[in-house]
Amino acid sequence: MRGRTVIAGIGHTAFGALSGRSATSLIVEATRNALADANVDKTMVDALLVKPSTSAPQLMTGQIVAEALGLQPKLGMSWDQGGAAVIGMISYASLAIEARLCDIVVICFADNPRTGSSEVYRSSTGTDGLFGYVGVPAAYAMIARRHMEQYGTTPRQLGAVPIAARRHGAANPSAQLRKPLSMADYLNEPYIVDPFRRSDCALVSDGGAAIVLMSAERAMQLAVRAPVPILGFGLGQSSWDVRLRQDLTTTCATVSATTAFSAAGLAPEDIDVAQLYDCFSIVPIMTLEDYGFCKKGQGGAFVEEGRIEIDGDLPMNTAGGLLSETGMPGMQLVLEGVRQVRGNANLQARKANTCIVSSQGGIMQTHGTLIIGG
Amino acid sequence: MTDFPIPAIPEHALPFWEAAEKSQLRYMACNSCAHSFLPARTECPNCLAADLEWRMASGKAQLISWVIYHRAFHPAFADRLPYTVALVQLEEGPRMISNIVEPDPDTALTINLPLFVRFQDMGNLRIPVFSRQPKL
Numbered sequence: 001m002r003g004r005t006v007i008a009g010i011g012h013t014a015f016g017a018l019s020g021r022s023a024t025s026l027i028v029e030a031t032r033n034a035l036a037d038a039n040v041d042k043t044m045v046d047a048l049l050v051k052p053s054t055s056a057p058q059l060m061t062g063q064i065v066a067e068a069l070g071l072q073p074k075l076g077m078s079w080d081q082g083g084a085a086v087i088g089m090i091s092y093a094s095l096a097i098e099a100r101l102c103d104i105v106v107i108c109f110a111d112n113p114r115t116g117s118s119e120v121y122r123s124s125t126g127t128d129g130l131f132g133y134v135g136v137p138a139a140y141a142m143i144a145r146r147h148m149e150q151y152g153t154t155p156r157q158l159g160a161v162p163i164a165a166r167r168h169g170a171a172n173p174s175a176q177l178r179k180p181l182s183m184a185d186y187l188n189e190p191y192i193v194d195p196f197r198r199s200d201c202a203l204v205s206d207g208g209a210a211i212v213l214m215s216a217e218r219a220m221q222l223a224v225r226a227p228v229p230i231l232g233f234g235l236g237q238s239s240w241d242v243r244l245r246q247d248l249t250t251t252c253a254t255v256s257a258t259t260a261f262s263a264a265g266l267a268p269e270d271i272d273v274a275q276l277y278d279c280f281s282i283v284p285i286m287t288l289e290d291y292g293f294c295k296k297g298q299g300g301a302f303v304e305e306g307r308i309e310i311d312g313d314l315p316m317n318t319a320g321g322l323l324s325e326t327g328m329p330g331m332q333l334v335l336e337g338v339r340q341v342r343g344n345a346n347l348q349a350r351k352a353n354t355c356i357v358s359s360q361g362g363i364m365q366t367h368g369t370l371i372i373g374g
Numbered sequence: 375m376t377d378f379p380i381p382a383i384p385e386h387a388l389p390f391w392e393a394a395e396k397s398q399l400r401y402m403a404c405n406s407c408a409h410s411f412l413p414a415r416t417e418c419p420n421c422l423a424a425d426l427e428w429r430m431a432s433g434k435a436q437l438i439s440w441v442i443y444h445r446a447f448h449p450a451f452a453d454r455l456p457y458t459v460a461l462v463q464l465e466e467g468p469r470m471i472s473n474i475v476e477p478d479p480d481t482a483l484t485i486n487l488p489l490f491v492r493f494q495d496m497g498n499l500r501i502p503v504f505s506r507q508p509k510l
């Protein structure tokens with residue numbers, strides 16, 4: 001598997017409030033940009049994988065998108081795994097390419113919760129609402145509290161995650177939130193759901209992104225300008241709701257990362273840059289632990305003192321992630337990983353031969369890990 | 375005050391709410407494998423059997439985690455801010471989402487803190503909540 005498929009092209013729309021744009025319209029724009037980046041004509045695409053919109057999911061999303069793109073793919077998929085769908089789709093697309101089920105794949109996502117409806121992020125499950133347990137942030141806050149109590153993770157350590165993201169986002173012309181954040185600013189923010197403040201929580205954003213995948217062999221035939229090899233991927237599912245997880249502070253990211261590192265023949269110390277899903281500050285802290293960048297419970301210490309900033313030991317979320325670039329559920333992290341490995345990122349890491357990307361969905365029920373590099 | 379809309383309660387979960395109405399806390403137990411759990415299901419998630427029964431809980435629990443709302447995600451909760459939502463584990467094993475109530479609801483919580491069930495009226499339902507003090 002290692003290096004046999006490549007990311008040949010990436011594309012995205014503007015991020016933020018895009019009034020009047022439908023998710024389908026944003027997908028077409030992002031796909032047009034990704035095909036241009038790969039220098040591939042639309043007529044060559046024979047597989048289309050779509051992550052459905054979170055805010056307004058529709059039946060037969062894959063066909064709605066295929067029609068808007070004027071495609072008749074051999075292979076289609078609309079994949080419902082929350083944010084983890086992004087790396088799930090890249091994984092299944094790679095397998096399908098290797099099995100010669102298809103030749104050139106487009107993977108895409110768009111949503112418009114900012115100018116459309118963000119109700120999905122404020123809802124509750126079953127009778128939970130009777131206790132005021134409403135909205136997505138509280139469920140992640142429940143995990144964060146347990147981590148803080150169990151391992152001594154501090155508010156300053158949580159704050160280090162958005163501070164790094166906002167520093168990186170400030171340098172990214174596409175980022176939705178480009179205002180840098182200091183530790184004093186962070187600690188002065190009121191709580192939304194204690195232990196989370198506003199800056200611990202992902203942005204709500206309109207926007208779209210797309211990726212073009214093909215075999216390394218095909219990319220060479222087509223003289224693709226800057227193909228980025230896929231070195232390994234892995235997936236995992238915790239499944240249990242937060243309340244039922246025996247250990248709130250560990251997820252299936254461990255399983256997912258073990259598979260990906262093994263496929264790539266790499267270990268955490270071989271990774272130059274990380275793009276880790278950061279819908280809430282606690283998530284990349286736990287992902288760093290579960291991936292083996294540090295021991296369980298030491299993720300807080302790992303992110304302190306600028307170690308995840310662009311000039312740190314492990315530059316992380318170098319375009320701003322979900323906390324600063326766009327709240328889009330994960331595809332932007334793959335795009336930034338590709339730019340880092342190509343060497344043309346806005347904030348280019350000193351060394352970016354290898355990049356690890358995580359995606360996760362629900363309340364940490366699903367996970368995907370992708371390793372790319374030269 | 376806007377009321378929080380009472381969600382539709384599925385038939386297999388009704389005994390939990392009927393017991394709460396009488397200030398009793400019940401949980402589900404599997405007769406096939408001895409697994410105890412909440413929320414209510416129609417099959418045991420451990421052994422998949424449908425041979426389930428409701429048992430009475432002691433009302434003793436421990437705190438697994440908690441959050442404190444400072445913003446209302448629904449207008450029904452605006453006048454309760456700040457309020458605490460907790461994840462608790464019953465002595466018998468099942469876990470549930472609930473609230474921590476008087477006395478002193480917002481300070482000095484810690485994981486594994488012993489808790490005791492109480493009941494509070496919420497609209498036309500009675501809900502199980504938890505306190506640090508055993509009922510006097």
Ligand SMILES: [Zn+2]
Nearest residue numbers: 404407418421
């Ligand atoms: Zn059973």
